[in-house]
Amino acid sequence: xxxxxxxxxxxxxxxxxxxxxxxxxxxxxxxxxxxxxxxxxxxxxxxxxxxxxxxxxxxxxxxxxxxxxxxxxxxxxxxxxxxxxxxxxxxxxxxxxxxxxxxxxxxxxxxxxxxxxxxxxxxxxxxxxxxxxxxxxxxxxxxxxxxxxxxxxxxxxxxxxxxxxxxxxxxxxxxxxxxxxxxxxxxxxxxxxxxxxxxxxxxxxxxxxxxxxxxxxxxxxxxxxxxxxxxxxxxxxxxxxxxxxxxxxxxxxxxxxxxxxxxxxxxxxxxxxxxxxxxxxxxxxxxxxxxxxxxxxxxxxxxxxxxxxxxxxxxxxxxxxxxxxxxxxxxxxxxxxxxxxxxxxxxxxxxxxxxxxxxxxxxxxxxxxxxxxxxxxxxxxxxxxxxxxxxxxxxxxxxxxxxxxxxxxxxxxxxxxxxxxxxxxxxxxxxxxxxxxxxxxxxxxxxxxxxxxxxxxxxxxxxxxxxx
Ligand SMILES: [Zn+2]
Numbered sequence: 001x002x003x004x005x006x007x008x009x010x011x012x013x014x015x016x017x018x019x020x021x022x023x024x025x026x027x028x029x030x031x032x033x034x035x036x037x038x039x040x041x042x043x044x045x046x047x048x049x050x051x052x053x054x055x056x057x058x059x060x061x062x063x064x065x066x067x068x069x070x071x072x073x074x075x076x077x078x079x080x081x082x083x084x085x086x087x088x089x090x091x092x093x094x095x096x097x098x099x100x101x102x103x104x105x106x107x108x109x110x111x112x113x114x115x116x117x118x119x120x121x122x123x124x125x126x127x128x129x130x131x132x133x134x135x136x137x138x139x140x141x142x143x144x145x146x147x148x149x150x151x152x153x154x155x156x157x158x159x160x161x162x163x164x165x166x167x168x169x170x171x172x173x174x175x176x177x178x179x180x181x182x183x184x185x186x187x188x189x190x191x192x193x194x195x196x197x198x199x200x201x202x203x204x205x206x207x208x209x210x211x212x213x214x215x216x217x218x219x220x221x222x223x224x225x226x227x228x229x230x231x232x233x234x235x236x237x238x239x240x241x242x243x244x245x246x247x248x249x250x251x252x253x254x255x256x257x258x259x260x261x262x263x264x265x266x267x268x269x270x271x272x273x274x275x276x277x278x279x280x281x282x283x284x285x286x287x288x289x290x291x292x293x294x295x296x297x298x299x300x301x302x303x304x305x306x307x308x309x310x311x312x313x314x315x316x317x318x319x320x321x322x323x324x325x326x327x328x329x330x331x332x333x334x335x336x337x338x339x340x341x342x343x344x345x346x347x348x349x350x351x352x353x354x355x356x357x358x359x360x361x362x363x364x365x366x367x368x369x370x371x372x373x374x375x376x377x378x379x380x381x382x383x384x385x386x387x388x389x390x391x392x393x394x395x396x397x398x399x400x401x402x403x404x405x406x407x408x409x410x411x412x413x414x415x416x417x418x419x420x421x422x423x424x425x426x427x428x429x430x431x432x433x434x435x436x437x438x439x440x441x442x443x444x445x446x447x448x449x450x451x452x453x454x455x456x457x458x459x460x461x462x463x464x465x466x467x468x
Contacts, residue, residue: 029437059091059396064319071101088347089398097130121458152462252305
């Protein structure tokens with residue numbers, strides 16, 4: 001039986017900051033028509049969803065989350081992570097391979113993870129695969145890599161600097177080996193790009209001096225660490241022909257380097273995250289471990305350069321690097337060096353970008369839909385299925401209360417460990433409802449009460465097209 005839904009009384013982004021009234025007709029989870037309001041005849045079996053005149057945007061694809069399941073579920077799990085995502089207007093997440101056990105470095109490991117997380121997902125999801133130094137110890141690592149690519153992972157994660165024993169970083173010659181394989185497989189590589197030797201050397205020196213403040217941590221991971229690592233990756237992309245993507249880019253000069261290589265035709269791109277667009281080292285000094293991330297937040301000039309890059313298209317999209325430590329224990333260990341690095345942001349990214357990006361005039365509404373939806377869809381090879389409000393694509397959408405002002409309270413978030421560097425910040429614009437394949441996964445009513453869709457409704461999505 002065909003299931004028909006009409007989303008009505010809404011406005012969609014058309015170009016720049018312009019919106020246009022429309023009806024969205026959905027059949028069996030996919031858009032079939034973007035029609036002028038009330039123009040198409042009502043089908044008798046059609047369900048109508050009145051969006052109250054609000055803005056409707058394509059559902060957010062968060063290309064970088066750590067939901068830690070299975071293995072580190074004291075930090076996050078797939079149910080709480082996807083629930084928070086739904087409340088943040090996210091309709092698809094791409095989960096990292098390194099913060100679950102076993103890591104997603106082989107077909108068997110991927111299957112083990114899927115068996116655990118699929119029944120928990122509130123929204124659709126993709127997986128990252130990965131290659132670590134641990135994985136390279138298996139003489140069959142090339143076959144494992146080909147296997148996970150064939151399983152439809154969105155991209156392959158590697159670290160030039162990792163803090164994880166279960167997913168160790170790799171050196172330059174190992175990177176070159178990996179990139180030669182991924183170039184053949186037609187799958188992109190996402191890189192944590194910071195210079196291992198530089199950071200290890202500085203960390204050892206600062207710790208030996210007994211320095212233990214937030215800014216000492218920042219000093220251990222200076223801009224140069226990112227600049228030189230990004231340059232190395234760009235060179236390797238040129239050398240091997242592999243498609244390389246820099247995850248969580250935080251430094252203005254690193255973006256300059258990337259932009260230079262991209263302009264010369266190198267197959268490179270980058271994402272940044274809300275924390276690097278919003279905060280600086282001064283905030284880190286005040287917030288301490290609450291804002292500890294890797295890379296670390298940088299200067300106000302870096303922050304402005306990232307906004308500029310987002311506007312110009314030098315940065316492809318925004319992802320969150322959502323990673324929650326056990327609160328409060330892992331964030332208050334008594335030393336900045338051992339405090340958990342990572343912040344949970346999957347629920348706040350869209351509200352932040354709408355409020356501080358679109359409403360302030362830094363980016364247009366149209367650009368917002370690109371950096372949150374259509375560009376990540378393209379990167380992960382699902383652009384024929386997700387990322388735009390267009391006939392034939394999954395009816396993934398988010399309804400925004402554009403004028404509602406609200407204050408972030410971590411205790412009201414929906415992920416497992418609730419803390420936030422945005423605590424007390426006020427945003428204008430709030431998620432009202434989120435739909436995945438035409439079905440509600442999150443609805444907030446006038447009285448503030450909320451409902452979520454079912455666990456297990458979310459489906460795994462595979463990469464469909466080779467990377468461009
Ligand atoms: Zn990450």
